[in-house]
Amino acid sequence: MSEDEELPDLVGGSTRSSNSTAVSGGGDQNYVSPSPDQVLENVIENVLYFLTSRHDRNAASLVCKSWYHAEALTRSELFIGNCYSVSPCRVTNRFKLIKAIAIKGKPRFSDFSLLPPDWGAHFAPWLRAMAVSYRALEKVYLKRMCVSDEDLAIAAHSFPILKELVLVCCEGFGTDGLAIVARECRHIRVLELVDSDITDDEVDWISCFPDDVTCLESLIFDCVESPINFEALERLVARSPSLKKLRLNSYISIRQLYCLMIRAPQLTHLGTGSFSTLEIVAQGEQEPDYISAFAACKSLICLSGFKDINPEYLSAIYPVCGNLTSLNLSYANISAEQLKPVICQCHKLQTFWALDSVSDEGLQAVSAACKDLRELRVFPVEALEDAEGPVSEVGLLAISEGCRKLQSILYFCQRMTNAAVVAMSKNCPDLVVFRLCIMGRHRPDHVTGEPMDEGFGAIVKNCKKLTRLAVSGLLTDRAFNYIGQYGKLLRTLSVAFAGNTDLGLKYLLEGCPKLLKLEIRDSPFGDSALFAGLHHYYNMRFMWLSSCKVTRHGCEEVARQLPGLVVEVIALNEEDKETNEYVDTMYLYRSLDRPRADAPRMMVRPPLIVGKALYKYKAGLPLAGLKISRSPCGSMYLSS
Amino acid sequence: MSPESETSGGLKTELTLGLPGDLQVQKSGIKRGFSEVVDLKLVNDSKAESQPPSTTQVVGWPPVRSYRKNLVKNCKYVKVAADGAPYLRKIDLEIHSSYQDLLTAMGDMFTCLTICNVLNERKLVDSANGEEYVPTYEDKDGDWMLVGDVPWKMFVESCKRMRLMKSSEAIGLGAAAPSTPSKGSSTSC
Numbered sequence: 001m002s003e004d005e006e007l008p009d010l011v012g013g014s015t016r017s018s019n020s021t022a023v024s025g026g027g028d029q030n031y032v033s034p035s036p037d038q039v040l041e042n043v044i045e046n047v048l049y050f051l052t053s054r055h056d057r058n059a060a061s062l063v064c065k066s067w068y069h070a071e072a073l074t075r076s077e078l079f080i081g082n083c084y085s086v087s088p089c090r091v092t093n094r095f096k097l098i099k100a101i102a103i104k105g106k107p108r109f110s111d112f113s114l115l116p117p118d119w120g121a122h123f124a125p126w127l128r129a130m131a132v133s134y135r136a137l138e139k140v141y142l143k144r145m146c147v148s149d150e151d152l153a154i155a156a157h158s159f160p161i162l163k164e165l166v167l168v169c170c171e172g173f174g175t176d177g178l179a180i181v182a183r184e185c186r187h188i189r190v191l192e193l194v195d196s197d198i199t200d201d202e203v204d205w206i207s208c209f210p211d212d213v214t215c216l217e218s219l220i221f222d223c224v225e226s227p228i229n230f231e232a233l234e235r236l237v238a239r240s241p242s243l244k245k246l247r248l249n250s251y252i253s254i255r256q257l258y259c260l261m262i263r264a265p266q267l268t269h270l271g272t273g274s275f276s277t278l279e280i281v282a283q284g285e286q287e288p289d290y291i292s293a294f295a296a297c298k299s300l301i302c303l304s305g306f307k308d309i310n311p312e313y314l315s316a317i318y319p320v321c322g323n324l325t326s327l328n329l330s331y332a333n334i335s336a337e338q339l340k341p342v343i344c345q346c347h348k349l350q351t352f353w354a355l356d357s358v359s360d361e362g363l364q365a366v367s368a369a370c371k372d373l374r375e376l377r378v379f380p381v382e383a384l385e386d387a388e389g390p391v392s393e394v395g396l397l398a399i400s401e402g403c404r405k406l407q408s409i410l411y412f413c414q415r416m417t418n419a420a421v422v423a424m425s426k427n428c429p430d431l432v433v434f435r436l437c438i439m440g441r442h443r444p445d446h447v448t449g450e451p452m453d454e455g456f457g458a459i460v461k462n463c464k465k466l467t468r469l470a471v472s473g474l475l476t477d478r479a480f481n482y483i484g485q486y487g488k489l490l491r492t493l494s495v496a497f498a499g500n501t502d503l504g505l506k507y508l509l510e511g512c513p514k515l516l517k518l519e520i521r522d523s524p525f526g527d528s529a530l531f532a533g534l535h536h537y538y539n540m541r542f543m544w545l546s547s548c549k550v551t552r553h554g555c556e557e558v559a560r561q562l563p564g565l566v567v568e569v570i571a572l573n574e575e576d577k578e579t580n581e582y583v584d585t586m587y588l589y590r591s592l593d594r595p596r597a598d599a600p601r602m603m604v605r606p607p608l609i610v611g612k613a614l615y616k617y618k619a620g621l622p623l624a625g626l627k628i629s630r631s632p633c634g635s636m637y638l639s640s
Numbered sequence: 641m642s643p644e645s646e647t648s649g650g651l652k653t654e655l656t657l658g659l660p661g662d663l664q665v666q667k668s669g670i671k672r673g674f675s676e677v678v679d680l681k682l683v684n685d686s687k688a689e690s691q692p693p694s695t696t697q698v699v700g701w702p703p704v705r706s707y708r709k710n711l712v713k714n715c716k717y718v719k720v721a722a723d724g725a726p727y728l729r730k731i732d733l734e735i736h737s738s739y740q741d742l743l744t745a746m747g748d749m750f751t752c753l754t755i756c757n758v759l760n761e762r763k764l765v766d767s768a769n770g771e772e773y774v775p776t777y778e779d780k781d782g783d784w785m786l787v788g789d790v791p792w793k794m795f796v797e798s799c800k801r802m803r804l805m806k807s808s809e810a811i812g813l814g815a816a817a818p819s820t821p822s823k824g825s826s827t828s829c
C-alpha cells in the first residue's frame with residue numbers, strides 16, 4: 001500500500017478549491033476528495049499526534065480554533081504546574097484523552113515550615129473530576145500535594161489500568177493507603193514515594209501485593225519511616241522479574257539487602273536502606289559476601305540509601321563503582337578518608353550527592369576522579385548558622401577545576417569567597433542550575449569582607465545557559481542589578497536575606513523576561529517594587545514574598561489591577577485594619593478560575609468568605625490570618 | 641466510587657467524598673512544624689535586616705528539609721530490636737529521663753514483656769514463657785554494652801541503637817563492659 005492512501009494528500013488539500021481533480025497520486029477513480037476542513041483536521045490530528053512537548057502543543061493550540069480543538073483531542077499528557085491555576089473541570093472539559101497527569105501543589109517554601117499545615121493543595125478535587133473523565137488514566141505524578149488514604153483508595157478503584165504512581169513531597173496518607181494501592185492496582189509498574197511524609201499505620205502493606213508474578217519495574221519507598229515485613233518483601237522481589245529500581249528504607253539491614261540483591265541482580269537503581277547491621281548477630285556467625293552481591297549486579301548504575309551507614313561496609317560497593325552514573329551518599333556521615341577509596345573508582349559518575357562531612361578534601365577527590373560530573377549536591381550535617389562548616393570555597397574551587405561539564409550544583413557552606421564563585425562561572429560554562437547557600441545570613445566574602453555581589457554577578461554573566469539560581473550571603477542591590485542585566489534565561493530564582501531597597505526586586509522584574517518562579521524571604525522589598533512587576537505577573541507561575549515590606553494595600557492594589565491573578569496574603573495581626581502594616585506572606589499566582597474555596601478554614605466563624613477571612617488554629621493562638629483577594633470582575637469584592 | 645468502609649485485613653478505612661478540608665480524620669505529618677514555630681518567627685522578624693542575632697534560630701533557615709536534619713552523630717531516635725520480634729521499633733531517648741522510664745516504654749512497646757527488677761539488674765521478662773531479655777546497646781565506638789551502667793545522660797549521648805537480647809545470649813557481654821565489678825556476677829544467666 002502506498003503512503004498516499006493512508007495520509008491525506010497535503011498538496012491536494014491545501015488548495016482551497018473543491019477541485020476534485022486534485023487527488024492523491026494513485027489513480028483510484030473511486031476516491032472522493034475530502035473537504036479542505038476535513039483534510040486540515042486529519043493533518044492536524046496526525047501531525048499533532050507526534051508532538052509530545054507541552055510547549056509545542058500549547059503553541060499549536062493558539063493558532064486557530066480548529067487547531068485548538070484538534071490539539072485538545074490528541075493531548076495525552078498533562079502538566080499542571082500550580083494546582084490552583086485552573087479548576088479540574090475546566091481541564092476535563094477541554095482535554096478528553098489524558099493518560100498521564102502531573103500536578104504540583106504547594107510552593108517550595110512550604111518544605112521549610114513557612115506555610116500553615118492545612119494550607120491546601122488537595123488532590124481530592126482533581127481526583128473527583130478525573131475519576132469521571134479519565135478512567136483510562138495510566139500515570140499520576142504529584143508533587144507537594146495533600147493526598148489522603150481515601151484518595152488513594154478512590155484512585156485505585158477509578159483508574160483500573162493505573163501503571164505509575166509517583167508521590168513527591170506529599171503528605172496526608174499512610175501505610176493504610178499504600179496497602180490499598182498494593183492490593184487494588186493490579187497493573188502497577190511504578191510505585192515511587194519520594195521525600196514524602198507517610199504515617200505509620202502499622203500495616204504490612206508489602207504483603208498486600210497480589211500473590212502472582214507482578215509487573216513491578218520500580219518500587220521506591222526509602223522515605224517510608226516504618227518497619228517492613230522483610231519476608232514478604234523478599235517474596236515480592238522474587239516474583240517481580242521486571243524490577244529495575246528498588247529503594248529500601250532504613251529499616252532494612254545490610255544482611256537483608258544482601259538477600260534481596262542476590263534475588264534481583266538485574267537492578268539498575270538500588271537504594272541500600274540502612275547499610276548497617278541492625279539485627280543481633282550470634283557470635284562467630286559468618287557475614288554474607290556483600291562484595292559478591294554487588295559484583296553480580298552488572299547493570300547497577302545508580303546507588304543511594306546508606307541511611308545509617310556502617311562505614312566499614314562501604315568497600316562492598318567497589319565492584320559497581322566503575323559503572324555508576326549516580327551516587328547518593330547524602331545520608332552518610334562519612335569523612336574524606338572514607339570517601340576517597342570509593343570515589344576514586346567512580347570515573348563515570350555524573351550525579352553525586354554527599355554530606356559536607358566529606359569536607360573540602362573529599363570534594364578535591366571528587367574533582368580528581370569524576371571528570372564527567374554533571375550534578376553535585378552537598379548538604380550540611382549540621383544545618384545551623386554558626387556550625388563548623390567543613391566545606392568552603394576551597395571545595396567549590398576544586399570542583400570547578402576538575403568537573404568542567406558541571407550543569408547543576410547545590411552547595412551548602414558556612415563561608416565562601418567571590419573569587420571561587422567567579423572561578424566556577426568561568427570553569428563551568430554549562431551551568432544551568434546554580435544554588436549556593438551560605439548558611440550564615442548576610443555573610444560576606446570571608447576573605448575580603450565584600451558582599452557576594454561580584455560572585456553571583458559573574459555566574460549570571462558567564463553561565464549563558466543558566467535557568468535556575470539561588471543566592472545567599474551578604475548581597476546588595478548591585479547583585480540584583482547584575483541578575484536583571486544578564487539573567488535573560490532565568491526561570492527560577494530563590495532569594496533570602498538579601499538586597500537593600502526596592503531597586504533590588506525592580507531589577508529582577510524589569511530585567512528577567514523569562515522569570516517564572518520567584519521566591520523571596522526576609523528581604524527589604526516593598527510596594528513600589530511589587531508594582532514594578534505588574535507587566536510581568538501574568539507570565540509567571542507564582543511569586544512568593546515573605547517577611548518583606550509589602551503592605552496589605554500593595555497586595556490589594558496588585559489584585560485590583562490584575563484580574564487574572566489570585567493574591568493570597570497571610571497576615572500576623574488578626575485585627576489589622578491598618579492596610580499599611582507589612583504582611584507576613586504574599587503568594588500570588590495566575591489563575592483562570594475563582595480563588596479557591598479550600599483555604600485554611602476558620603475554627604471560629606464559618607463559612608469562609610472570599611474577601612477577608614481570619615483564622616485561628618487549633619492551638620487557640622491567634623497565629624495567622626489568610627485572606628484571598630481578587631480584583632472585582634463585577635462580582636467579588638474586598639472588604640476591609 | 642460510592643463511599644464504603646473496609647474492614648478487611650485489619651484496615652479500618654472509611655471512605656468519604658467530602659469537600660477538601662472537611663475531612664474529619666486528617667493525617668498530618670509530624671515533620672511540618674509551622675504552628676509551633678510561628679512565635680519564634682515573630683520574634684526574629686524584626687531583627688532580620690539588621691545584625692543577625694548569633695544564636696537565635698530562624699524558621700526555615702537554612703533551607704534544609706526536616707528529614708535531612710537528624711544527621712548529626714548524636715541522633716536521639718534509636719532503633720530497638722527484640723530477639724524474636726518481627727519488626728524493629730524506634731524510641732526517642734530524649735523524651736525519657738531515666739532508665740526506669742526507658743524500660744517502661746520498652747515494656748509498652750513490646751507488650752508481652754514486663755519489667756522485672758531482680759537484684760538491681762534491669763531485665764524484661766516475657767510473661768508467656770518466662771524468657772528473660774536483657775537490654776543492650778551499641779555505643780559510639782561500636783561496642784555492645786549492657787544498658788544501665790553509665791549515667792543516663794551519657795547513655796543517651798552515646799547510644800546508637802538498642803537490642804533486647806535473650807539473657808541466654810548475653811553471656812560475655814558483661815565481661816566486656818568496663819569498670820563495675822558487680823558486672824561479673826550478672827552475666828552468669
